[in-house]
Amino acid sequence: MKSDYMAQLAMNDNGFIFDPNSGYSYTSNETGLLVLRALQQGKSEDEIIRELVELYEVTQDQVRSDLDHYFLMLEAYKLVKTDE
């Protein structure tokens, strides 16, 4: 997951996200925002999963499955690029 593109996204605490590259804006819930901020900080998928497991009392498998879906959505919106 590339974090350089993520770094330029502007986010506020209400979950409003602005992509200055494309001009598109998005809204996210609290969990989504937490993941985006973690990606901005360059955290790995495993680190994000550990963080979510601690916060939400869910299993690693549940989180990994949800996170994979979330990453697919971010890729579809061209907000992240998978490392080649």
Add this chain to the structure above:
Amino acid sequence: MNNPDLSGLDITIAVTGLKTGDNPQPGVPVIRSIRAAGFTGKIIGLVYDSMESGIYVDGLVDEVYQMPYPSAGAEAFMSRMHYITEKSHIDVIIPTLDAEVILYIRLQEELQALGIKTFLPTESCFLLRDKTKLASFFPPKGIAVPETDLVSDVTQVISSREQFPLMIKGRYYEAFKANTVDEGIKYFYDIQSRWGLPIILQKLVPGDEYNIVIVGSGDGGILGMVAQKKLVITDKGKGFGGVVVKNAELEEFARKVIGILKWQGPCELEVMRGYDGVYYLIEINPRFPAWVRLAEGAGQNQPAAVVRRALGLEQEPLPEPKSGTMFIRHAEDVIADISTMGEVSARSELIRR
């Protein structure tokens, strides 16, 4: 890099295109940006009819003069300029309407003789950005332009049946998306009746549209550049809201276009980033757009920079614009006495202070 400070200038600046409303002209925002740069001198509004709304806005223009339409020709234009400058000396003019810019370019020497300065492109440069030339001039230079055909007969629209949807454009103004050949025929006749021939058929490029306001330095460089993505689009296709974007690829594309033309003065590029990842040049408008205040709001006072360059003053490149700055157009009723309109209608001029 600082924004221009016009507070010390004791000159008179004339600006055209004071109509706002559903198809707003750029004159009012250009004046507002000039005032925002601290300019306290006289501003003259040059109008074509007495219903241009900027005439009636308190504190906007100090004097108003009605001009002959560009189609009346150079003689009528210069005759009016002589009359106006006998009453009020003009130092700088910023024309803001497509149809009149060529007149100001061709008459630069005559205007200069009256002491009037402009900051405009050369005539050959201006003609290269004509909608009918874009598709032949730019692609060999590495700038993609959507496939374009110039047609002068409706049968050519019909024979393009397989290529719809297409954009149908007038040479000077108006563009419609025609989904079917029947719509194409309707728009062909609509545009022909208003703007004449040829009509431009352009392949529709699916993607994201960006508009870029630029002041070219004339040597291939850029004094200022602000790109926006439209957020609100009216049924006439006008952007009534937008947000400043910061996109290195888009900026590089725009710099290349301006570098090829060596454009001098203000212009607006319409660019499409296709879903194929290719940037396409759609149009080059030879003047500030009506949304130019967004540039000032984002930290680049481009109209003020044009005033300085017209006067022959040094102007370093403007500061980087702040991405995420947005505008939304707000319509408001202006209250005035009918005598104001009477004065412009009857005397073709109005002295407000």
